[in-house]
Amino acid sequence: MNAIRKKINPGWILVAPFLLLVVALYLGPIMNILWLSVTDPEPGLSNYQKLYQSDTMARIIWTTFRICVVTTIFSVFLGYWIAYAMVHCHQQQKNYMLAFLLVSFWISILVRTFSWLMLLGRKGLVNDALGGIGVISEPIAFMRNELGVLIGMVHYMVPYAVLPLLVNMQSLDMRVMNASRNLGATGTQTFWRVYLPLTTPGLVSSTLLVFILSLGFYVTPAVLGGGKVLMIAEYISVQLLVTLKWGTAAMLAALMLLGVLAMLYIMSQFMKLSTVFGGSSS
Amino acid sequence: MSNSDHTQGSLQLTDLSKYFGEFCAVNKVSLEIQKGEFLTLLGPSGSGKTTLLMMIAGFVDITSGDIALDGTTIVDIPAEKRNFGMVFQGYALFPHMTVRDNIGYALSVRKRPAKEITERVDEMLELVQLQDFANRKPNQLSGGQQQRVALARALCFAPPVLLLDEPLGALDKKLRVEVQQQLKDIHKHVGTTFIYVTHDQEEALSMSDRIVIMRDGAIEQVGSPYDLYEHPATEFSASFLGKSNFLRRPDGLYALRPEKIDIRAAGNGGEPARLTGAIKSITYFGSMQRIIVSIPDGDELEVDIDSWRNQDPLHEGQQVDMLWQDIAAVKLAEG
Ligand SMILES: Nc1ncnc2c1ncn2[C@@H]1O[C@H](COP(=O)(O)OP(=O)(O)O)[C@@H](O)[C@H]1O
Ligand SMILES: [Mg+2]
Numbered sequence: 001m002n003a004i005r006k007k008i009n010p011g012w013i014l015v016a017p018f019l020l021l022v023v024a025l026y027l028g029p030i031m032n033i034l035w036l037s038v039t040d041p042e043p044g045l046s047n048y049q050k051l052y053q054s055d056t057m058a059r060i061i062w063t064t065f066r067i068c069v070v071t072t073i074f075s076v077f078l079g080y081w082i083a084y085a086m087v088h089c090h091q092q093q094k095n096y097m098l099a100f101l102l103v104s105f106w107i108s109i110l111v112r113t114f115s116w117l118m119l120l121g122r123k124g125l126v127n128d129a130l131g132g133i134g135v136i137s138e139p140i141a142f143m144r145n146e147l148g149v150l151i152g153m154v155h156y157m158v159p160y161a162v163l164p165l166l167v168n169m170q171s172l173d174m175r176v177m178n179a180s181r182n183l184g185a186t187g188t189q190t191f192w193r194v195y196l197p198l199t200t201p202g203l204v205s206s207t208l209l210v211f212i213l214s215l216g217f218y219v220t221p222a223v224l225g226g227g228k229v230l231m232i233a234e235y236i237s238v239q240l241l242v243t244l245k246w247g248t249a250a251m252l253a254a255l256m257l258l259g260v261l262a263m264l265y266i267m268s269q270f271m272k273l274s275t276v277f278g279g280s281s282s
Numbered sequence: 283m284s285n286s287d288h289t290q291g292s293l294q295l296t297d298l299s300k301y302f303g304e305f306c307a308v309n310k311v312s313l314e315i316q317k318g319e320f321l322t323l324l325g326p327s328g329s330g331k332t333t334l335l336m337m338i339a340g341f342v343d344i345t346s347g348d349i350a351l352d353g354t355t356i357v358d359i360p361a362e363k364r365n366f367g368m369v370f371q372g373y374a375l376f377p378h379m380t381v382r383d384n385i386g387y388a389l390s391v392r393k394r395p396a397k398e399i400t401e402r403v404d405e406m407l408e409l410v411q412l413q414d415f416a417n418r419k420p421n422q423l424s425g426g427q428q429q430r431v432a433l434a435r436a437l438c439f440a441p442p443v444l445l446l447d448e449p450l451g452a453l454d455k456k457l458r459v460e461v462q463q464q465l466k467d468i469h470k471h472v473g474t475t476f477i478y479v480t481h482d483q484e485e486a487l488s489m490s491d492r493i494v495i496m497r498d499g500a501i502e503q504v505g506s507p508y509d510l511y512e513h514p515a516t517e518f519s520a521s522f523l524g525k526s527n528f529l530r531r532p533d534g535l536y537a538l539r540p541e542k543i544d545i546r547a548a549g550n551g552g553e554p555a556r557l558t559g560a561i562k563s564i565t566y567f568g569s570m571q572r573i574i575v576s577i578p579d580g581d582e583l584e585v586d587i588d589s590w591r592n593q594d595p596l597h598e599g600q601q602v603d604m605l606w607q608d609i610a611a612v613k614l615a616e617g
Contacts, residue, residue, distance in 0.1 A: 176374045181341075181360075182361055184362050186362060193391070197378045
């Protein structure tokens with residue numbers, strides 16, 4: 001008994017009930033979903049067959065994938081830019097920028113989505129203004145299409161893209177960049193040959209984070225896509241609430257889970273790489 | 283070896299100053315550095331050594347004054363065009379590149395042909411004895427090996443001047459002595475001007491052609507190791523470079539090195555004693571012994587003697603006479 005007690009950190013006894021609760025509340029439903037996907041409406045893989053039998057399904061998956069990729073590319077690019085500016089400007093400006101970044105975390109996604117509608121809708125501020133000064137005769141269709149979804153999603157994702165990059169960039173030893181300049185490299189050469197490789201771990205985690213979060217987007221595509229841009233999350237909710245095909249919904253959810261796990265696996269491989277990159281100059 | 287273009291490499295610093303806001307990190311430094319010289323900047327931490335080096339390298343803007351290479355001012359030339367080699371504090375190797383790519387970096391960004399780069403890198407690998415490590419990453423090397431990679435990387439493009447910021451600071455004592463010798467050999471071999479920063483006085487004494495003692499951003503004294511050790515000009519110089527006793531006499535303050543004092547049991551006749559006192563402590567260091575003597579006015583004097591000479595052992599509490607030659611006591615300037 002004593003031997004066991006010595007091996008088990010007493011801290012575990014404190015967290016054990018909560019840990020069990022969390023495991024039960026997470027794993028239970030997930031298992032349930034996986035179970036549903038192969039049993040509803042009848043046992044078998046009929047739900048998964050729909051993946052290549054149904055055109056709608058293929059279109060939805062393709063749309064989701066495309067929007068996620070484009071969102072990720074723009075968000076990470078902008079995020080890299082912002083993180084770079086934050087790391088390399090003066091402390092005070094940095095504090096302002098960090099405050100803006102955090103504020104955008106605090107504002108609800110619904111508020112942020114609807115404010116885009118106010119700004120860029122057919123009767124939104126921008127179209128009104130442009131029409132008012134006569135630049136355009138017809139309102140530009142920013143919203144209720146894929147462009148609208150992309151604008152809204154990129155806007156929401158940029159802060160998420162910034163954080164891993166910020167952490168990565170802040171941990172860099174600036175003497176390494178100085179060494180590059182000292183050895184005769186121009187700013188561009190230093191960026192491509194030293195700075196970018198050293199920020200690759202941040203880029204990878206930022207990319208995966210944004211991509212994974214984008215996969216499950218629901219509110220933004222629903223509101224800004226105006227029903228024309230159907231992504232997986234919205235389709236799942238339709239299956240659940242309208243057509244009551246829980247098996248199909250569960251299959252799509254399982255598919256997304258698989259996608260996310262695959263991403264995380266790739267990410268963990270890169271993280272190992274990043275530890276190889278780090279801890280070098282000491 | 284076909285290294286530096288030997289027509290280049292003398293540096294002239296004129297009234298060089300650097301202020302960070304109100305704070306003066308480097309204060310009116312003027313210095314002539316000969317080409318091929320091994321010059322050491324020695325000073326306590328915070329005395330402005332790194333800042334001065336960074337100004338020469340072009341990473342820190344100068345507040346006032348001038349830096350000239352072979353008589354031509356270089357203050358307007360950006361760091362990447364100055365062509366000075368530099369070994370950074372902590373080495374600052376490129377962690378994602380192999381040793382070979384690290385060393386060849388300067389040539390590769392100058393878009394030299396691959397063959398030339400390979401040959402030159404091989405040459406440098408041989409110079410620093412790292413032939414077997416060419417394909418390792420920096421984090422697979424020991425501290426001493428990283429230091430040599432940093433040196434090879436900085437020398438690869440044959441710069442006229444090499445700046446070294448405490449390159450041995452991270453190494454342990456034994457390794458440091460070994461690397462000091464290698465560094466000196468390399469300096470002799472390549473004939474590049476070395477400007478070497480350290481806060482280790484032994485390192486400065488054993489390696490340099492000349493030493494610049496820095497204090498609070500200003501030059502305290504410049505001279506050969508021998509000059510500075512034998513003729514310190516100020517109390518700071520005398521106590522920072524080696525150890526020193528200070529004697530106040532009617533005509534001023536004198537520095538007296540501990541090993542220049544002879545000590546013997548009191549009242550042994552012979553030459554009259556300059557000072558007498560009682561032994562407070564004796565510390566044994568193997569080859570030498572450090573004896574602290576309390577003298578009548580309440581001060582203490584440190585005396586170092588060779589162990590082999592202490593055949594008739596002195597002991598704590600004993601009364602002793604101390605003698606030294608006139609030239610052993612050096613008169614200091616007082617500010
Ligand atoms: N970028 C900077 N801003 C403000 N103060 C600085 C800066 N760099 C150095 N200093 C100050 O200048 C002084 C000299 O620093 P440094 O040149 O690093 O000394 P050393 O290398 O001799 O230890 C220190 O007091 C340090 O705090
Ligand atoms: Mg320093």
